[in-house]
Amino acid sequence: MFLLDKRIIILFLSTIIILMGAIYTGELSLSEAQDVISWEDAHRYYGEFKTVEGVVVRSHNSGKAVFLNFHPNWKRYFTAVIFARDFHKFPESPEKHYLNKRVRITGKIKEYQGKPEIILQSPDAIQILYHRPDPGGTVLEGVLVEKVADGDTISIRYRGDQYTVRLIGVDTPETAHPLKPVQYFADEATRFTKTLAEGKVVRLEFDWQRLDKYDRLLAYIYLPDGRMLNAEIIKQGFGFAYVKYHFKHLDLFRQLESEARTGGRGLWDGEGHKELRWLQEQQREPILLTLTSRCTWEISYLKYVRNVPVAEIPISLSDLRLWTNEYAPQDLDLRLKQAGWKIKPGSDGEKISAYEMTNIRWGFVSRFGERVNILQEGIPSFLTETQQQVCRN
Structure with a gap:
């Protein structure tokens, strides 16, 4: 009995030492993570151990460190850092290995020059969640719109592969929010997008970010007559300019929303x-x-x-x-x-x-x-x- 108790005590102390070692290095394995947060929220959790999820949209190898960024503005937003002393532990060219892939990164979130970061000391702390074939290029021609899910989300087929596309810079009322009922003008917005795009062959253009957190392609859709679907939805009052993040047509979309509001078009009719x-x-x-x-x-x-x-x-x-x-x-x-x-x-x-x-x-x-x-x-x-x-x- 004494020997059994002694073994239990040794096992308990060993577990404590392992956990203390993880805390000391500022890194926990993915299986030990308690919460998964978006990279957008990392700044709220300085000093805490978290698992941060997102798509690596930019990477850079300075020779002294590899930087994995989740937003082109790397000076402001969350970054994962691999120092040169640990390069040998990771796949060759980690800046290429993780680029354009959805990952989960686990560790202690620290503040460095006003932005959040996690220092990666082991490949165990970064997991590639999902990586579908990327259609490649900045512009895709000959894309078939197979189905319109709602006002701002469509399904396309390109070279035999099917993708879900979220329109950049526009937000339409929700028809199928998992936590909320149908919103005002949601059915009208869906019908409008279906009329313009469903069954049509269109052109896609990408901006700085190719995927959102749900692994949907982010794109501008150009209709056969040359009009941009994203802009047309806002112009006719079936959606709003989504301005949380910068994109190249942001000023145009704001102007179109202002004109639709002033003209009382679509959901702006009746001023609310x-x-x-x-x-x-x-x-x-x-x-x-x-x-x-x-x-x-x-x-x-x-x-x-x-x-x-x-x-x-x-x-x-x-x-x-x-x-x-x-x-x-x-x-x-x-x-x-x-x-x-x-x-x-x-x-x-x-x-x-x-x-x-x-x-x-x-x-x-x-x-x-x-x-x-x-x-x-x-x-x-x-x-x-x-x-x-x-x-x-």
Whole structure:
């Protein structure tokens, strides 16, 4: 019995030593990773061990180190680094081996010159997830559009291979979001793209990034008559300019969206009020804002509530939009609790309904519908007016 206990103790101590060694080197194996995050979020986790996923879109061998980049702006975004002393451990020419491949990199995220990075000391810390045949080139001619999935996503066939393509720089209302119901004007946007592209032979052009995080090709689609499908969707009011990342036609797409909005085309018809009425007709559950006796606003979402001053309402609504898009119900519950939301019945008092709308807008409606505001940022004036009126007494 004593010998058995001694072996268990030795095994336990050995495990501790191995784990401490991993922490010391700043690297863990992929099997030990707890969370997988996108390279876009790496800057949020300085000092933490994470598994970072993304496509290597740029690589460089300086002789002293190999740099694997996930964005062309390598001075700002996440980078994985292999120093020369460790080159012999990795496949020959790692800058070529990992380029244009989706990988998972595990290690401690450090900050270097204002950007996040992980130092790779072993090939065990980087895993190639998936690499489909790349169609090659910056322009593809003679591409058949086999099917339109929704307003901004299509399936193509090129030289016998099938690919899914996400249109660059345009975002259309969702028809099949895994966590949300169909959005306003989603069916119209899908029909528009089908009419223009399905069954047609088109030309594809790529920008700085060829694949997104779902392994879809990212491209501009040129129709047989020479029009660019991406631009036409925005121009006719069936989608928005997606400006989170830079792309070469960004300024043009912004201008087209502005013109569509000014002209009231497509989903811009009615300046958002048609969408708001549609949401109410669909009986979509709004987020409720209630002015409490302490002159703060209680935000009610599902079974959760949170009290905030009026100035923090936009931040809380923005968080809710982000989390409900990213988290499944059980994970959303955990995230809300971590952020300080409480489970309890909503309070009585003056209520404002906030409806989540497309293009990062919110529709605010007072209790009896006599006051309506549609905003992309900030809060409606009648919230502050209500607070001033009630809290003055």
